[in-house]
Amino acid sequence: MMMKLADLIEENVEEIAALDAVNGGKLFTLCKAIDIPGAARTLRYYAGAADKIHGTVLKMSKGLQGYTLREPIGVVGSIIPWNFPTTMFFMKAAPALAAGCTLVVKPAEQTPLSALYYAHLAKLAGIPDGVLNVVNGFGETAGAAISAHMDIDKVTFTGSTEVGRKIMAAAAASNLKPVSLELGGKSPLLIFDDADIDQAADIAFRGMFYNKGEICVASSRVYVQEGIYEKLVKKLVEKAKATVVGDPFDPQVNQGPQTDKKQFEKILSYIEHGKREGATLLTGGKHVGQKGYYIEPTIFTDVNEDMIITKEEIFGPVMSLMKFKTMEEAIKRANNTTYGLASGIITKNLNVANTVSRSIRAGVVWINCYTAFDVDCPYGGYKMSGFGRDFGLDALNQYLQIKSVVTPIHDSPW
């Protein structure tokens, strides 16, 4: 059924891409090329794992033998955000279904449409009623009802750190359901002097401005070694100025509108804050046009880790650019954050890449690339970016219980 659902998603790719573009201001072409095919791949990956969930045989003492069973955890509540409505839906639903769980998915109130479409396709794929359920609604009502529900056995959440705390508290106060939380980030990208400047500029720019900066792993803190700093700044500013901001259905456009008014206003207020804090605005900073929630790709320099714009997740197209001298300094500054979701390094020096990747406290380190996601690669946070892993076979464990079955080998005093 999961395989069939993947086929149906591919057959309807244009329609679904249009729903996510209309709802979230996401680029139609990227939804069509990346997000929607990625959902089909995720379903097939976990469908392939569904009949390979094994327990272990236990080597026990005292005349006992035993084995473990891995059983579905039960009913899963999935509370997801608006920036990647399709990716998030299947990142949670596919491993949960493969593990044998049923789900109640609550999409973000800003982006409810594709989730409803997926519920419809699930029916066509033959998934029985009651297995994959979609409940739309607001966070404080529908989301809170899921986290506090006595009959929900596990909650998987992606969203803000603030809401993650509330969900964990509600889970603790109700039935102590386990939660997994993928929260915010303020991810560092370290670019060393030996980097190819064009390639580094491409990676850094895409890492930050992909999906208009509404991406939890955004490379929002870019540290550049002093030898190439000036040249790299120039390239990044050129790229920002060349970005076409506009209608997400226009194939010439690189950046669509922010998802809603609240987000749009929040980003602009962070930009004003950055200026007041004394950061230098290199480019951008303004609303594009008179209508819609369009914001120029924005780059600040002369920033440090004490400034709000470098500390807090802005979740919009705003980059903080900083200069460093030594690797040790870069590692220290990269780790100077309460978050630990993602990170990146650009260098040709293997020793530097190895040392930095083992020193950064983050769930992923991308070397000479960024946002290089794959369904086989576990993904999640250190520190206040949360815990638990989505994607990869590790994600299956979030939806499984371990049961030990024990019996004496012979008649025994047990």
Ligand code: ADP
């Ligand atoms: P963002 O800041 O990215 O909008 P949020 O953390 O506010 O992310 O929202 C992510 C998801 O959490 C959404 O589906 C939202 O409805 C839900 N949510 C918001 N508040 C609560 C809450 N108190 N309890 C449960 N879910 C919530």
